[in-house]
Amino acid sequence: MSTIEWHVITRPRVGGCMTKSELIESIASKQTQLSSKDVELAVKTILEHMSQALADGERIEIRGFGSFSLHFREPRRGRNPKTGDAVELTGKYVPHFKPGKELRERVNTGLQLGL
Known part of the structure; x- marks a missing residue:
């Protein structure tokens, strides 16, 4: 068995x-x-x-952690990956995160220590 x-x-x-x-x-x-x-x-x-x-x-700011905001992506010409045809992509807003100083330091210290 x-x-x-x-x-x-x-x-x-x-x-x-x-x-x-x-x-x-x-x-x-x-x-x-x-x-x-x-x-x-x-x-x-x-x-x-x-x-x-x-x-x-709105923008969101969490002190010591970071801030969330919106960034505008300009309209651009893209490609359909399946057909290769050019397509016009409209402009759009995308969420963006910017880490705060304390978060950046904590992440880098943790990665350097192998945590």
């Missing part, structure tokens, strides 16, 4: 991706006085308010 071995595979954080669910789990595990549902509601509410503020053309 063969035995099955289970291995825990962890994703490396550098170049990895933290999902909204993982963020909620992480916060809930550190803030034990809050239920996972409360943390989930808080995270979803914050993201919804931030999304709406950007949709309304």
Whole structure:
């Protein structure tokens, strides 16, 4: 009879991706006085308010973390990758994030230490 071995595979954080669910789990595990549902509601509410503020053309600034704003992309000529035909692309606004000084320093220190 063969035995099955289970291995825990962890994703490396550098170049990895933290999902909204993982963020909620992480916060809930550190803030034990809050239920996972409360943390989930808080995270979803914050993201919804931030999304709406950007949709309304507002800039969001979180001191020490960074700022979110909109950048306008000029109309341009693009190509349909399937056919190669030229297509005119309209101008559009895209969200932009500029990290704050403390966040930049923390990220660079963490990466240099191999965290």
